[in-house]
Amino acid sequence: MKIVAAKKLLKANDQLAEENRENFTRAGIFGVNIVGSPGCGKTTLLEALFGRLKGRVKPAVIEGDIAGSIDAERIDALGVPVVQINTDGACHLDANMIAAAARDFDWEAIDLLVVENVGNLVCTAGFDLGEHLRIVVLSVPEGDDKLAKYPAIFQGSDALVITKTDLLPYIKFDVDRVTGDMARLAPAAEIFQVAALQGEGIDSLAQWLAGKCPAAGL
Amino acid sequence: MKIVAAKKLLKANDQLAEENRENFTRAGIFGVNIVGSPGCGKTTLLEALFGRLKGRVKPAVIEGDIAGSIDAERIDALGVPVVQINTDGACHLDANMIAAAARDFDWEAIDLLVVENVGNLVCTAGFDLGEHLRIVVLSVPEGDDKLAKYPAIFQGSDALVITKTDLLPYIKFDVDRVTGDMARLAPAAEIFQVAALQGEGIDSLAQWLAGKCPAAGL
Numbered sequence: 001m002k003i004v005a006a007k008k009l010l011k012a013n014d015q016l017a018e019e020n021r022e023n024f025t026r027a028g029i030f031g032v033n034i035v036g037s038p039g040c041g042k043t044t045l046l047e048a049l050f051g052r053l054k055g056r057v058k059p060a061v062i063e064g065d066i067a068g069s070i071d072a073e074r075i076d077a078l079g080v081p082v083v084q085i086n087t088d089g090a091c092h093l094d095a096n097m098i099a100a101a102a103r104d105f106d107w108e109a110i111d112l113l114v115v116e117n118v119g120n121l122v123c124t125a126g127f128d129l130g131e132h133l134r135i136v137v138l139s140v141p142e143g144d145d146k147l148a149k150y151p152a153i154f155q156g157s158d159a160l161v162i163t164k165t166d167l168l169p170y171i172k173f174d175v176d177r178v179t180g181d182m183a184r185l186a187p188a189a190e191i192f193q194v195a196a197l198q199g200e201g202i203d204s205l206a207q208w209l210a211g212k213c214p215a216a217g218l
Numbered sequence: 219m220k221i222v223a224a225k226k227l228l229k230a231n232d233q234l235a236e237e238n239r240e241n242f243t244r245a246g247i248f249g250v251n252i253v254g255s256p257g258c259g260k261t262t263l264l265e266a267l268f269g270r271l272k273g274r275v276k277p278a279v280i281e282g283d284i285a286g287s288i289d290a291e292r293i294d295a296l297g298v299p300v301v302q303i304n305t306d307g308a309c310h311l312d313a314n315m316i317a318a319a320a321r322d323f324d325w326e327a328i329d330l331l332v333v334e335n336v337g338n339l340v341c342t343a344g345f346d347l348g349e350h351l352r353i354v355v356l357s358v359p360e361g362d363d364k365l366a367k368y369p370a371i372f373q374g375s376d377a378l379v380i381t382k383t384d385l386l387p388y389i390k391f392d393v394d395r396v397t398g399d400m401a402r403l404a405p406a407a408e409i410f411q412v413a414a415l416q417g418e419g420i421d422s423l424a425q426w427l428a429g430k431c432p433a434a435g436l
Contacts, residue, residue: 037255037256037257037337037360038255038339038360038364038367038368039255039357039359039360039361039364040360065367066340066367066368066369066370067366067367067368067369068366068367070363070366070367071367089340089344089370091309091338091340091341118340119255119339119340119367119368120309120338120339120340120341121256121337121338122284122307122309122336122337122338122341123309123338123340123341126307139257139359141257141357141359141360141382141385142255142256142257142258142359143257145288146256146257148285148286148288149256149283149284149285149286149288149289149337150256150284150285150337151284151285152284152307164359166388167359167385167388167389170384170385170388171385
């Protein structure tokens with residue numbers, strides 16, 4: 001039996017994440033880790049983004065889910081290379097899973113690697129995957145109090161994308177409260193508002209993301 | 219330094235949960251564990267339920283959150299006894315936390331103890347708190363694919379409450395897919411559909427819950 005302390009595991013994860021990041025950087029691949037609650041619209045956001053980025057950026061996706069391949073099938077339908085990780089109960093991805101999954105891609109053929117993490121506003125906060133930036137997604141129906149209740153995941157993110165803004169007319173949601181809370185928790189973070197199914201707000205997010213990819217045709 | 223294997227911790231949790239359950243039963247208190255994603259509407263559901271159950275059931279609430287006391291303040295405003303647990307980063311409540319928090323209540327004065335777990339569709343699945351039944355909440359905006367993607371939490375629940383049904387006209391959500399998936403994962407589970415802010419569907423859920431409380435005035 002091998003017993004490993006949680007702190008040591010986290011340290012090992014951080015070292016492996018650093019290796020991932022160096023490998024991606026050397027290969028000219030920009031890595032993004034997308035986190036958010038179950039059903040906040042991460043996959044729908046990717047579908048809209050890849051539509052806008054077509055011909056400018058060559059993306060690939062690693063999908064993290066407890067079970068099944070629903071999200072990977074949606075990405076595959078776009079013609080974007082995708083690997084599905086089934087965590088079999090585990091509540092977040094880690095750097096080791098990413099290192100293994102990324103080997104499946106032709107690194108010459110991609111310049112943006114997006115990891116869609118397991119839907120979880122808590123456990124994904126503590127695990128660096130080796131990404132260059134982390135985007136946290138908050139959907140309007142989740143409510144405007146989520147930054148106060150789950151601060152860690154917002155604090156460590158480089159951008160906040162507020163999704164499902166088409167539902168604002170039907171839901172009590174104070175956008176100013178959310179942007180104010182984000183400004184306090186992560187002053188340097190970018191904030192975007194989108195309605196991905198309607199394509200609203202996708203342009204500026206796509207432009208910002210493409211600007212981060214070293215090899216993107218802007 | 220003390221190193222404890224995760225499996226042993228889970229076993230210890232199960233034993234403590236069993237003690238909680240026996241203590242609650244002996245005291246004539248019915249225990250409910252409410253789980254679901256961040257922002258699925260757990261607190262709003264409780265507000266609506268306690269309105270309907272007033273004078274029939276004497277409830278108390280344990281609120282689990284990463285940080286803050288937003289939910290506890292909402293429950294307190296209803297005049298319902300409430301204890302807020304701040305997990306300080308931990309992604310679920312455990313039986314030990316419940317045993318400690320429950321000591322704060324006057325057990326003679328309550329007959330329904332509701333635990334509102336941390337918003338998390340993954341990690342809360344593995345931890346018995348000593349409840350008599352577990353209710354999983356799924357909100358319409360989260361999408362109809364959640365049972366396929368997060369099966370464990372639905373499988374182990376005694377009831378599914380579909381919330382925010384007032385948003386059905388604005389969102390692609392197949393109720394039949396959800397009820398079909400639930401029938402497969404948890405054939406014995408009750409299924410309710412509610413729009414808590416509008417009070418729709420609350421009556422039958424309140425009636426069912428009151429019927430479970432040994433001391434409730436029905």
